[in-house]
Amino acid sequence: MKKISELLETAAGQAAPVLAGIDDDRLADPTPCTEYDVRALVNHLFQVVVNFRALAAREEADFGEVPEFVEGDWRARFGEEAAKLVAAWAAPGADEGTAGAMGLPARTVGNMVLGDLTVHAWDLARATGQEFVPDEAVLAEIGPGLAAMAPMAREAKVFGEPCPVPDGAGPFEQMLALTGRDPGWRPPRT
Structure with a gap:
């Protein structure tokens, strides 16, 4: 079983180029995560990275109001914050015991x-x-973990109702549907 820090390093390495590829003129565009446009979702993802770094270190996390992270060289800063997240989860004992207020x-x-x-x-x-x-x-x-958390996440309004997927849908499409996303979502034509 891989360490969480190793998996986070991989996931962050895949997320950073996506953020780097976002043009400023796309920040107001809608996303499959219906309550967020691109800017709001980038801000949310920054907040997640910063707060889960704190949770790894057994510090308090603040998921209240989302600060504005999309300013200055935010694309490079995301990579820096993600690297700090990975380092926090790589610290001895970070993936042992309990973490977070829950x-x-x-x-x-x-x-x-x-x-x-x-x-x-x-x-x-x-x-x-x-x-x-x-x-x-x-x-x-993450597939089994999200499946196990789905009922609680729906109750907390973090996940939407499951989206139907066609026969033969792959594991990632099924996982996206489990979170309430339409795996076939495309931006509306302008």
Whole structure:
């Protein structure tokens, strides 16, 4: 079994080029994550990365109001923040015991940020016309975790209702549908 930090390094390495490929003129575009446009989703993903770094270090995390991260050289800063996230989860003991205010197992908490990095990278890629295919080891780790968390996530309004998928849909498409996303989502034509 791979360490969460190794999987996060892979996922962050796949998410960073997606963020780097977002043109400023696409920041107001819609995303498959219906409550967010591109700018809001980038800000949310930054908040996730910063807060889950704190959770790895057993510090308090603030998921309240989302700060504005999309300013200055935010694309490079995302890579820097993601590297800090990976380092925090690579620290001895970070993936052991419990982490976070809910007292969840640390690996479960690590899976949560791994899922966000992967799913939101797809959201952003799809919204901005980029390709995104997650790493198989990352998908193998988050698939069962997201399936187990889905009922609680729906109750908390973090996931939407499952989206139907056609027969023969692959594991990633099934996972996206489980979170309430339409794996076939395309940006509306302008």
